[in-house]
Amino acid sequence: MTNLECNVKNCYYNKSSKCCRDGINVEGQDATVIDATYCGDFKEKTEAQQHKHVIAVQARRIH
Secondary structure (H helix, E strand, O other): OOOOEOOOOOEOOEEOOEEOOOOOOEEOOOOOOHHHOEEOOOOEOOHHHHHHHHHHHHHHHHO
16 A cells, blocks of 8 residues: 555545555646646545544543
């Protein structure tokens, strides 16, 4: 699996600030600066998924 840092908190594939998707698709092939590239695989977390992630992070902090 690719080790790619991700700071998009509402992406389904972001797990502890790392992209967990296999086969990451980076778009913006004609970009001349980094900010012009973007993730072609972005999938927004549902509210339930975001809530589940927050609870999991809090549980890890307790233990």
